[in-house]
Amino acid sequence: MSKSAMHFELALVEAIHEALVAGDELFVPGLGTFSIHHRPAKIQMRSETSAGDSRRKSAAQQATIIEPPENIISFVAESDDDIIPEFKTR
Amino acid sequence: MSSLNSILQTKLGLSAEEVTDQLQNYVDFARSRANESTGMEIQDLGRFIFRDNILVFEPEAGLVSAVNYKYRSLETLTLEGGKIVSLADEDMETTTASTLTERVKADDTPEKDATAVGSKSDTGKQAVTEAETEETHDKARGQTPGEARDKTPGEARGEARGQTTGDESVSKTAQQPELVGSPGSGSGKDRKSVPVKRRWTGLAIVTVVLVLSVMAVIYVVSQSGDAGPAEIVQQSDLDQDGIEQATATGEGGGNTVTDPVVDPAANNQAELLAENAADIGAADVGAADLGAADVAAADMDANDTEAGAPQEDLAATAERPARSGLSSLPETGKVYSIMIGSTRTEAQANVHVSQLPDLQYPVIVFPFERDGVSGFRIGVGFFRTIADAESAKAFLADSLPEGSWTNRVQ
Numbered sequence: 001m002s003k004s005a006m007h008f009e010l011a012l013v014e015a016i017h018e019a020l021v022a023g024d025e026l027f028v029p030g031l032g033t034f035s036i037h038h039r040p041a042k043i044q045m046r047s048e049t050s051a052g053d054s055r056r057k058s059a060a061q062q063a064t065i066i067e068p069p070e071n072i073i074s075f076v077a078e079s080d081d082d083i084i085p086e087f088k089t090r
Numbered sequence: 091m092s093s094l095n096s097i098l099q100t101k102l103g104l105s106a107e108e109v110t111d112q113l114q115n116y117v118d119f120a121r122s123r124a125n126e127s128t129g130m131e132i133q134d135l136g137r138f139i140f141r142d143n144i145l146v147f148e149p150e151a152g153l154v155s156a157v158n159y160k161y162r163s164l165e166t167l168t169l170e171g172g173k174i175v176s177l178a179d180e181d182m183e184t185t186t187a188s189t190l191t192e193r194v195k196a197d198d199t200p201e202k203d204a205t206a207v208g209s210k211s212d213t214g215k216q217a218v219t220e221a222e223t224e225e226t227h228d229k230a231r232g233q234t235p236g237e238a239r240d241k242t243p244g245e246a247r248g249e250a251r252g253q254t255t256g257d258e259s260v261s262k263t264a265q266q267p268e269l270v271g272s273p274g275s276g277s278g279k280d281r282k283s284v285p286v287k288r289r290w291t292g293l294a295i296v297t298v299v300l301v302l303s304v305m306a307v308i309y310v311v312s313q314s315g316d317a318g319p320a321e322i323v324q325q326s327d328l329d330q331d332g333i334e335q336a337t338a339t340g341e342g343g344g345n346t347v348t349d350p351v352v353d354p355a356a357n358n359q360a361e362l363l364a365e366n367a368a369d370i371g372a373a374d375v376g377a378a379d380l381g382a383a384d385v386a387a388a389d390m391d392a393n394d395t396e397a398g399a400p401q402e403d404l405a406a407t408a409e410r411p412a413r414s415g416l417s418s419l420p421e422t423g424k425v426y427s428i429m430i431g432s433t434r435t436e437a438q439a440n441v442h443v444s445q446l447p448d449l450q451y452p453v454i455v456f457p458f459e460r461d462g463v464s465g466f467r468i469g470v471g472f473f474r475t476i477a478d479a480e481s482a483k484a485f486l487a488d489s490l491p492e493g494s495w496t497n498r499v500q
Contacts, residue, residue, distance in 0.1 A: 008112045071157045
């Protein structure tokens with residue numbers, strides 16, 4: 001890769017970084033569209049039998065799992081708009 | 091939102107056509123590389139690779155972390171059978187809120203009063219509000235006993251994430267979810283879970299306190315170390331004014347003088363007599379208050395009241411080595427100097443100084459103000475005691491102008 005191409009790549013990477021951190025969508029002609037999908041925090045409940053003291057033995061224990069929100073980077077290739085090639089970071 | 095072309099124009103300083111050409115070339119290159127087995131790896135961005143003829147993008151961890159900078163301090167929490175509901179975002183899904191509310195209502199244990207959810211559940215409203223989010227989150231992290239306390243936040247987060255993403259059952263990270271203790275009573279591990287906002291707030295407060303302390307120290311040091319001539323003059327003027335108000339036994343000697351208008355030399359002599367009375371042993375001057383308008387000298391006998399007596403003694407002490415003074419003005423302590431004159435302007439004072447013979451003592455010119463009249467005084471030598479100053483004055487009697495007097499300059 002030539003120097004000018006490397007220089008161009010750096011500028012492109014920087015532009016994509018800035019857009020995604022700002023939550024903006026960025027279309028790269030020939031490649032596709034970068035965007036951010038926000039996934040809100042989640043609460044999950046899970047039941048289990050208690051092994052605790054007698055006071056709680058009769059009641060089923062439930063575990064609460066709280067997941068913080070997350071921004072997920074999405075990329076949709078330009079030529080494959082009919083398919084969703086979204087890649088999630090997790 | 092600006093287009094990529096315009097952004098790149100700004101960053102690279104190229105024209106729109108040049109950017110378009112370079113972008114086209116780069117995209118062609120990237121797509122060709124993405125067709126290879128390893129894909130097109132772009133540093134600080136990620137990897138493009140074709141999978142099933144679909145171009146996919148795998149972001150680098152650094153990019154993922156950058157876009158999630160707002161949630162960096164939040165952790166996945168696992169609470170067993172608890173009533174604590176933690177929200178970390180305004181978009182929190184509340185699909186399970188009603189379930190939690192029911193659980194809180196059913197639980198009669200006293201701990202429920204400590205939860206933020208309990209009070210809300212009684213109203214039948216949404217279990218958790220945004221305002222309670224952070225606080226409740228903190229409580230959950232800081233108060234969950236058991237295994238959760240034995241893990242660092244990072245471990246707990248990793249464990250929880252690994253289990254949730256793998257669609258496996260969540261292991262127990264906390265055996266007793268009820269609130270115990272206070273949120274702030276945690277150990278060092280608990281402190282790790284303090285939100286970044288609060289950490290920064292605390293840090294900011296500490297920084298401000300430190301800066302103020304440093305400024306205060308600098309101010310004090312500058313005030314004490316920068317005792318310029320003006321301050322010295324003020325002090326000396328105060329002293330001298332006090333002496334002048336107090337009167338003195340001037341050269342005329344005799345009995346107690348109560349006339350407040352005397353010349354500076356006489357004033358100074360009175361001060362000398364008062365302060366050196368004990369050392370000299372010639373006079374028992376009751377100068378209880380030099381700032382007052384009289385000097386109590388009731389017990390003075392005829393010999394003692396003569397100004398000549400102490401002067402004779404002082405003259406005797408003039409036999410001491412002449413170099414008893416200080417080479418420079420010390421920062422602290424009493425300092426006396428021999429005043430040889432006053433001028434209206436500093437230039438005049440400097441002229442007088444230049445005409446002085448070599449006195450082998452430092453000469454100082456400093457401004458003073460008295461009765462609304464300002465001027466400059468010329469002092470010779472710095473002495474710790476009046477006796478030393480008088481000794482030097484006697485020694486330099488031939489070199490100093492007539493009427494020179496000793497005065498305290500600090």
